[in-house]
Amino acid sequence: MNIPILSTKLYIPRLRTKVVPRPRLQERMNEGLHRKLTLISAQAGFGKTTLVSEWVTGCERPYAWLSLDEGDNDPTRFITYLIAALQTIAPKIGEGVLGVLQSLQPPPIESIVPLLVNEISAVPDPFVLVLDDYHVIESDMTNHVLAFLIEHLPPQAHLVIATRKKPHLPLPRLRVRGQLTELRGSDLRFTLSEVAGFLNQAMALNLATEEIAQLASRTEGWIAGLQLAAISLQGHTDAASFINSFSGNHHYVLDYLVEEVLHRQSEDVQHFLLRTSILDRMSGPLCDALLAKADRHQENERQSSSALASVSGQANLEYLEQANLFIVPLDDERRWYRYHHLFAELLRQRLQQRIDSSLGAEETDLDALHLRASEWFEDNGLEMEAFHHAVAANAVDRAARLIEGEGMPLIFRGAATSVRNWLESLPTKVLDAKPSLWVTYAVALLFGSQISGVESKLQAAEAALKDVKADETTRDLVGHMASIRATIAVTQHQVETILVQSHRALEYLHPDNLPVRTATTWTLGYAYHLQGDRASAMRAYSEAISISGRIGHFIVLIMATIGLGNIQETDNQLELAAESYLRVLELAGDPPLLVASEAHLGLARIGYERNDLEFSKKHAQRSAQLARIIENTDRFIASDVLLSRLMLAEGNVAGAAALLAKADQHARSHNFVSLIPTIAAARTLILLRQGHPAEAARMARTNELPLSLARVQLAQGDASKALAILDQARRQAEARGWEDERLKALVLEALALRVLGQKSKALRRLSEALAMAEPSGFVRIFVDEGIRMEKLLSEAASQGIMPVYTGRLLAVFEADNRLREPESDALSKVRPLIEPLSRRELDILQLIAEGLSNREISERLFLALSTVKGHIQNIFGKLQVQRRTEAIVRARELELL
Numbered sequence: 001m002n003i004p005i006l007s008t009k010l011y012i013p014r015l016r017t018k019v020v021p022r023p024r025l026q027e028r029m030n031e032g033l034h035r036k037l038t039l040i041s042a043q044a045g046f047g048k049t050t051l052v053s054e055w056v057t058g059c060e061r062p063y064a065w066l067s068l069d070e071g072d073n074d075p076t077r078f079i080t081y082l083i084a085a086l087q088t089i090a091p092k093i094g095e096g097v098l099g100v101l102q103s104l105q106p107p108p109i110e111s112i113v114p115l116l117v118n119e120i121s122a123v124p125d126p127f128v129l130v131l132d133d134y135h136v137i138e139s140d141m142t143n144h145v146l147a148f149l150i151e152h153l154p155p156q157a158h159l160v161i162a163t164r165k166k167p168h169l170p171l172p173r174l175r176v177r178g179q180l181t182e183l184r185g186s187d188l189r190f191t192l193s194e195v196a197g198f199l200n201q202a203m204a205l206n207l208a209t210e211e212i213a214q215l216a217s218r219t220e221g222w223i224a225g226l227q228l229a230a231i232s233l234q235g236h237t238d239a240a241s242f243i244n245s246f247s248g249n250h251h252y253v254l255d256y257l258v259e260e261v262l263h264r265q266s267e268d269v270q271h272f273l274l275r276t277s278i279l280d281r282m283s284g285p286l287c288d289a290l291l292a293k294a295d296r297h298q299e300n301e302r303q304s305s306s307a308l309a310s311v312s313g314q315a316n317l318e319y320l321e322q323a324n325l326f327i328v329p330l331d332d333e334r335r336w337y338r339y340h341h342l343f344a345e346l347l348r349q350r351l352q353q354r355i356d357s358s359l360g361a362e363e364t365d366l367d368a369l370h371l372r373a374s375e376w377f378e379d380n381g382l383e384m385e386a387f388h389h390a391v392a393a394n395a396v397d398r399a400a401r402l403i404e405g406e407g408m409p410l411i412f413r414g415a416a417t418s419v420r421n422w423l424e425s426l427p428t429k430v431l432d433a434k435p436s437l438w439v440t441y442a443v444a445l446l447f448g449s450q451i452s453g454v455e456s457k458l459q460a461a462e463a464a465l466k467d468v469k470a471d472e473t474t475r476d477l478v479g480h481m482a483s484i485r486a487t488i489a490v491t492q493h494q495v496e497t498i499l500v501q502s503h504r505a506l507e508y509l510h511p512d513n514l515p516v517r518t519a520t521t522w523t524l525g526y527a528y529h530l531q532g533d534r535a536s537a538m539r540a541y542s543e544a545i546s547i548s549g550r551i552g553h554f555i556v557l558i559m560a561t562i563g564l565g566n567i568q569e570t571d572n573q574l575e576l577a578a579e580s581y582l583r584v585l586e587l588a589g590d591p592p593l594l595v596a597s598e599a600h601l602g603l604a605r606i607g608y609e610r611n612d613l614e615f616s617k618k619h620a621q622r623s624a625q626l627a628r629i630i631e632n633t634d635r636f637i638a639s640d641v642l643l644s645r646l647m648l649a650e651g652n653v654a655g656a657a658a659l660l661a662k663a664d665q666h667a668r669s670h671n672f673v674s675l676i677p678t679i680a681a682a683r684t685l686i687l688l689r690q691g692h693p694a695e696a697a698r699m700a701r702t703n704e705l706p707l708s709l710a711r712v713q714l715a716q717g718d719a720s721k722a723l724a725i726l727d728q729a730r731r732q733a734e735a736r737g738w739e740d741e742r743l744k745a746l747v748l749e750a751l752a753l754r755v756l757g758q759k760s761k762a763l764r765r766l767s768e769a770l771a772m773a774e775p776s777g778f779v780r781i782f783v784d785e786g787i788r789m790e791k792l793l794s795e796a797a798s799q800g801i802m803p804v805y806t807g808r809l810l811a812v813f814e815a816d817n818r819l820r821e822p823e824s825d826a827l828s829k830v831r832p833l834i835e836p837l838s839r840r841e842l843d844i845l846q847l848i849a850e851g852l853s854n855r856e857i858s859e860r861l862f863l864a865l866s867t868v869k870g871h872i873q874n875i876f877g878k879l880q881v882q883r884r885t886e887a888i889v890r891a892r893e894l895e896l897l
Contacts, residue, residue, distance in 0.1 A: 004382055005084045008281055008330035008338075012065045012130075013053050020190070020197045022051060025183065029055045029160075032181030036153050037174060038160045039167070042185035044345075045224020048162040049132055051188065056128055061158070062089045063128040069280055071384065073139035074417035075109045076101050079116065090123050096589035099554070109141060111629045113148050115591055121154040134163035139417060143168045150174070189221030198223075203230040207239060215243050224340075227326075232264075262350070272316055274354070277347035278369055278392070280385075281330065281338050284314025289376040290369060367393045374398060384415055391422050396430060396437075403440055411444055420444040428460075435464040436473075439480055451488060458484065472510060479508030483516050486523045493674060498527035518547045522560050529563060532736065538567045555595075558587050562598045570740045574606050574776035581606075597626035597635050604642050608649075611779035611812055617646050634672035637663045641675075641682050648685060649780065654841060657686045658870035677703045684708040685784075688715050690877065691835050707741075710748055719755035726752060743772050747781055747789075754792050766792055767801050774805045783812050835878055837896065844871045845896060849888050 029051075032038045040048045056063040066085040072078045080101055083094030097116050137143060147169050150159060161167060174180035190198065195216040199205045207215070219225035233239055262270055276287055291313070317337050320327045326343035330336040339347065355366055370393035377386035383402055387410060390399040403410050403419055411419055423431070423441045431437045438461035442454045458481050468474055482505035489497035502524040509517050525540030544560035547553075565580030584599035585592060600623035607616030620642045627636035640663045647656035664679045666672075680703040687696035693716050700709035706729045713722040730745035732738075746769035753762035773781065782789050790813045797806040837845065840861075847857045858868045876882060879890045 004384060005081065006281070006382070006385075008336040009067045009069070009081060010065060010085050010088055011067075011330050011332075012056065012063075013049055013067075013328050013330070014332075015050070015053055015057065019050065019054060020194050020202060022054070022194065025051055025187065026055055026058070028181065028183060028187070030059075033061075033158055035181050036159060036179040037150055038158070038181040038183070039171070040160070040162045040183045040188070041166060042164065042183075042188050044164055045222060045227075045340075046185055046188040047223040048188065050223075051183075052130055052132065052160055052162055056130060056160075059128060061126050061128050063130060064089050065130045065132065067132045068134055068136050070136050071388065071415070071418055073137055073142055074415060075139065075141045075145050076416060078137075078139075078142045078145065079109070079112065083116070086120070086123075086129065089127055093119050093123065096591045096593055099589055100593045109145060110148075111594060113145050114152075114629055115594070117149060117152045117154075119591060120149075120157055123154075123156060126156045126158070128158045128160060130160045130162070132162045134161045134167055135165045137167070140168070188223070190216065190223060190226065191221065192216055195221065195226060198226060199230055203234070205230060205233055205239070207233075211239060211243055269320075273320075273347055274351045275369055277339065277344050277351055278366075278389075279338075279373060281336055282313075282317070283336050284312055284317060286373070286376050287313030287316060290372050292372075367395075369393075371395055371398070374402075378402065383410060384418075387415065388418065396426070396434065400434055400437055400440070409440075409443070411440070416444050431460070432464040435461045435468060436477055438464060439477055439484070442481070442484055446484060446487065451491070454484065454488060475508045476510040476513055479505045479510070479513070479520075480516055482508065483520045483523070486520060490523050490526055493530065495527050495530045498523055499531075502527060514547060514551050515553060518544055518551065518553055518556050521547070522556050522563070525560065525563055529566065532738075534567050534570060534737065537563065541567065554587060558584055558593070558595055561587070562595065562602070565599070565602050569602060569605065570738065572739045572743060572772060572776055572778075574609065574778075577602060578606050592626065594626050594629055597623045597639075600626065601635065601639055601642065604639070608642065608645060609780050610777045611783065613646055613649060617643070620646065634667065634670070634675050637667050637672060637675050638678070641678055644682055644686075648689065649784070651838065652840070653686060653689050654838065654871045654874045655867065657683075657690070657874070658867050660686060661870070662866070677705060681705050681708050684712060688712065689835075690874065692877075707744055707748060710752070714748070714752060714755065717755075719752045723749065723752040723756065739772070743769055743778070743781065746772070747785065750792060751785060751788050754788070759795070762792060763796055763799065763801065766796055770796070770802045770805055774802065779809060779812055782809050783816065837875060837878055841871055841875050841878075842896065844868065845875055845887065845891055848872070848875075848884055849891065 029038055040052065042048055056065070064085040065088075066081055068078075068081075072081060080098065083098055086093045094116060097112055097119065100112050100115075131146075137146075146167075150169065153159060171180060192213060196209075196212045199207050199212055199215070215226065215229060219229065229243075233242060262273070265273070272287070272291065275291055276282055279286065279290070317327065318334065321329060321334075321337070326340035327337050328340060330338060338344070351366070370389045374386045374389035374393060374395065377383070377389060383405055387399055387402040390402055399422065403415075419440065423437060423444065426437070431441070438457050442457035442461070445451070445453045445457065461477070461481060465474055465477065482501045486498050486501035486505060489501060502520050505520040506517065506524070509520065511517075521540050522544040525537045525544060528534075528537035528540060541560045541563040544556055545564065548556035548560060561580050561584050565577045565584070568574075568577035568580060581599040581602040585596055588596035588599070600619040604616045604618075604620035604623060607613070607619060620639050624636045624639035624643070627639060640659055644656040644659045644663070647653075647659065660679060660683050664676070664683070667675045667679060680699050684696040684700050684705065685708075687693070687699065688711070693712055697709065697712045697716070699705075700712055706725050710722040710725040710729070713719070713725070726745050726749040730742055730749060733741035733745060746765050750762045750765035750769060753759075753765060769782075782793065790810065793806050793809055793813075797803055797810060843861065844857055847860060852860065854868050854872070855865060857863070858865045861868070863871075876887060879887050881887045881890050
């Protein structure tokens with residue numbers, strides 16, 4: 001469910017017909033276009049918004065405008081509105097990022113921002129992005145998001161920030177780099193000529209030169225003060241005496257002028273202004289709803305002569321605009337307005353003063369105003385604003401209900417920070433009285449990746465529920481808590497906990513609570529998958545896909561579809577798996593959500609098995625690129641493992657070994673234990689190619705890899721032991737229904753039987769494997785076994801066993817052999833070696849002989865230093881030496897130099 005976007009936040013404030021030209025400031029801003037950031041920082045009422053509005057409308061570049069409010073402290077909401085603003089100039093920008101933000105379990109904000117930067121970089125033409133009222137942003141995370149955006153802002157983008165106070169951004173660094181243009185209050189103050197233009201031309205006061213100078217001096221060029229003074233002067237016949245009465249600093253002058261302005265308005269105007277001041281934005285119907293009850297209450301008590309007494313809220317707003325009473329239209333249709341921020345603050349202050357002076361008599365009335373505003377916003381589908389006014393009205397029950405949203409909680413629509421802040425402000429006894437708030441608190445923390453605090457909130461909810469009579473609502477709450485615990489367990493791969501909590505959740509959750517039930521079904525499928533119960537996982541994933549697609553939980557749909565593709569892949573249904581992964585990429589958008597990494601990795605595995613190595617490499621690299629953006633994930637390591645297999649297939653043994661060593665180190669340092677067996681299986685292949693069967697055997701035994709151990713024993717000539725292991729592995733795979741493991745065992749079993757001279761049995765096993773592999777087009781599972789498999793396939797072809805398929809496989813062998821022929825010719829002199837040096841190793845050996853250091857070699861060949869060191873270790877191993885000097889002597893003996 002999308003976050004409702006209030007379009008008025010994206011409108012540039014309309015310029016009044018008589019704006020005082022300020023060419024000196026416009027020129028400063030034009031000059032700053034070649035820098036990253038223009039910062040306009042000054043106190044309220046200095047004309048920041050007017051200046052920027054006038055500048056961007058006269059600028060030749062397209063612009064995006066975003067007026068910020070306190071709700072934008074939530075980084076999710078901030079990014080959502082930032083994208084909405086950018087879409088006014090580039091309609092397709094940020095669609096993938098929005099999908100991530102709307103997910104039930106989005107990744108950390110830090111991992112989302114780079115995607116947005118990439119999309120901004122794709123905008124072809126120069127443009128301007130304006131963030132108005134940035135002083136409302138207090139959130140460290142939102143400041144961090146903007147700081148990252150500024151640091152990586154592409155050259156065609158220029159950012160303008162208008163704020164009342166210095167933002168928490170890396171301004172010193174930008175100054176040093178010459179990337180910042182600054183306009184402060186001293187720059188924005190009206191000059192004497194600008195004061196004269198404003199008072200006599202814009203406000204038509206016809207003041208004398210000395211009166212203008214005196215007012216300019218008293219207000220110190222403060223634009224809001226001048227505007228308030230001008231309004232008051234319009235009702236005075238003696239301008240000189242009025243101006244002479246000014247004294248004190250800005251705050252005192254402002255208080256005086258507001259009193260002058262308000263006192264000159266009718267009682268009805270004051271009534272309207274004060275009560276509507278609680279609104280950040282207002283429309284005619286909203287004002288009608290806000291004041292209707294109060295007006296009916298006062299209807300029989302007074303007869304007002306004001307023109308506002310019997311007209312609509314829309315007419316009232318238009319009257320205030322015509323009267324120049326600090327009201328700003330937010331759209332061209334004049335449906336939405338706001339008060340000048342400074343004026344709104346003063347109105348609210350005066351409203352609070354009236355409440356305080358009435359000894360609490362009007363306190364209920366203020367709560368009632370917020371409550372009516374909340375009701376109107378909810379009725380009009382603006383649940384976020386409805387929640388904020390419910391909080392202001394101290395309506396705990398209403399706020400708690402609004403948090404749940406219509407089918408999608410507000411937490412998942414950009415209000416996580418607001419909800420968490422509200423819950424933090426509530427006394428424990430209020431939370432205890434409504435245990436669902438403790439659960440919401442836990443979800444808010446989980447959403448903000450504050451996992452350590454989740455369990456204590458769930459325990460507080462359980463304690464509060466002890467005194468509550470059990471019913472459908474409490475049972476559903478218990479189920480929700482179990483679902484939260486299952487989700488936490490998923491992040492930690494705790495299979496038993498996931499199973500227990502998921503089953504408990506599904507037992508207790510209300511049948512109609514489809515959002516939580518669907519997410520729980522997926523966590524259950526995840527647990528089954530980890531456990532190896534693929535049939536149960538398939539059923540859970542399929543159910544989650546069906547329901548999530550129906551109710552629009554598209555992140556659950558994506559995750560369950562990935563799971564389905566994984567199961568199809570392990571069932572050797574590569575075509576179906578590829579369709580599932582492509583469906584994920586379609587759902588993930590372009591640019592994609594980060595979860596698309598898993599789909600790219602699946603397609604890379606399928607491409608490898610089908611011997612489409614370029615296709616496989618492209619998707620493996622894309623998978624790694626996306627996975628590296630995600631924090632605390634092992635997915636990029638899985639991509640590197642596959643990339644190492646591709647290197648090995650291309651004959652780059654040293655490169656594959658170096659990449660695997662790096663992957664192993666990273667997995668161990670970050671405790672990604674689930675990937676260590678996968679890495680170990682790949683490393684045994686490398687060790688065998690490097691001529692280290694004993695070390696390969698130790699690695700296979702240590703990591704309990706029976707198929708890898710069998711392959712090592714075949715390489716060592718002990719086919720009987722290999723066959724015993726393979727027979728057991730195949731039977732276990734058949735019993736569990738693991739088709740992928742069964743196929744791998746059959747391929748190796750056929751080789752073992754052939755080594756033992758049991759040709760007919762070997763061909764039967766091979767025929768069985770070919771029949772399983774042919775429908776999905778497996779290639780590498782045979783080709784990677786080398787010359788023994790090539791000979792066995794030739795025997796199968798000679799006996800007419802699946803001639804088309806065996807012919808295709810033998811053609812791949814032949815192509816691989818032709819590919820290696822030039823290298824074999826070049827290395828013909830290296831026959832005395834157990835394993836010849838690769839072309840890259842020969843290059844490095846030559847540079848060693850020339851006396852270059854490791855770093856100089858890395859720079860000469862454009863290789864990483866660690867890669868050079870890995871190559872040198874391989875060279876030493878093949879030459880059976882320990883030092884550079886020994887390697888040079890041995891190489892000359894073999895005529896390698």
